[in-house]
Amino acid sequence: MSLTGIITVLWYSALPWLWLIALMIVLFLVPQILGRMKGYTFSSTGGIGSKVLPPIVFVAALFLLPIHTQSTIGYVNTWVDWLNLIGASIGCGIYAWLVLHPICYMRNRTA
């Protein structure tokens, strides 16, 4: 399949999830913007939540993503399967950190 074809299919696949993508962008942007208005940077000190929860999200995603697709981690078989699963789980973990880190920063600052 051509690159154009792959991009087309990805775009059509994303269409039903645009609302979720938009929601995730909002959830990402709101704490980032609010935090930065109060001096937050990526290198700022976060909190226990931003240290513990992202790894938990990563590990949970390893199991939950296959379940979400009506499958099971037991059927993750080929190197492509593992690459996709670990990559998606890392993505979930990073997203959790991007949301939680500024929230923890602001909470610490308030305290």
Place this chain on the structure above:
Amino acid sequence: MTRRKNPELSMSSKNTPKANERRRDLLKLGLGAAVAAPVLSVAGNVSANTVQTNAHIVISGAGAGGLAMANRFARSLPGARITIIDAREDHHYQPGWTLVASGVWDKKKTLSKTGEWIPSRVNWVRGMVTEYDPDNNRVTVSNGDTIDYDYLIVACGLQLRYERVEGMDTNLIGQGKGVGSVYASIDAAAVTYDEISRWIQKGSGTGLFNLPPTALKCAGAPLKMTFTTLSRLEDTGRRDNFNVEFMTPSGGLFGVPFYNDFVKQRFTDQGVVRNDFWTLTGIDADAKKAYYSVRDGEDQVKDYDFIHVVPPMTAPDALLNSPLKFADDSPFSDWMEVDRETLQNPNYPNVWGIGDVMGMPSNKTAASVKMQASVLEQNFLAYLQDQPLPARHNGYTSCPLITGIGKAMLVEFGWDSKLLPSFSFIDPKEESWTVWVMKERMLRPAYYAMLEGKI
């Protein structure tokens, strides 16, 4: 070739469901405009050329093939009059039916409206072609219209011949008599799931899974239904209480030797009894008995608690009663005659075929239509310009072979069973979660992109 102006067309154009299309377009625009711009600049339409013509092109059938060609021609043939003939208001994503019958999908996920996929400049005549008259470039429609054409695209799909299984009636499906069939309709697929559930709840008994003695669409579907049912039986923890048997009229399970051997081995491993050269000839639904003819053997009768009936299939009667079919002595005598590489009818060069209706060794899948649509468009445009036909269909077909609920193999092959993998990084001989995700999440969007002529 005669070219006549058809007064029926202006009448049928009144029925074009522009409202649906506008709603769809607005929805897409509203949701995606900001995100879409950079993507769509790359993921544009696949039509390579346009040809100016005032020809009248009639497409018989608004299934996957007919809609794909309508959308492609609407872009690549400005000026052409395009008419599509089909009575069905609902469009079905049929590759999802096995997922419905396995309890993975709700049936609503497979449904859309035919009108949503028909371009506004295409006339939609609601009816089915009842007679093909290629000598006079004319088709007769079930609503009484006769429509003349310059060029005809036959995309009318196939006919399920349940009546060739004595005692079988689609009304029996899902009625608590142990009869299921994923092919009959989306409702039949949904109640087939219920019927399998009843059998499982019973706690024991025999399930019979069948292949037909003819070519069939989605040839992997009978296997998928067996594998997903095995998944459900194994999940009960009482697999040994259930007897599962699979009947093959030809002795083969799959056209490609590697997968044939794979499925045979998997059936052995999962305790499926194979009965080769058995053909389902009748059922007694009240007595729950199935009747089989056996090659070189005596007829057999089997008791069952659940039976998955896969009907014999042929081209629709209208086509079989026309000069467009293969000759009676051909192995494809029940199908439309086309050159399998150019998709052109050799006797009537202004008639072309796409999809299930054509007589080919395999190629009755939506994935085949995706490949055929591109070939047909290129060749048709060249033919209009009196140029040599440039494209050749390589027999590509694809079947994400579900080997259990949650895993699948990406089977892609062409003529002579040659493997034609689309993705170098996906091993076509390995069961995979990724392939399952593709089947469950991505092939439906890909199908809709194909309908719109985007891929």
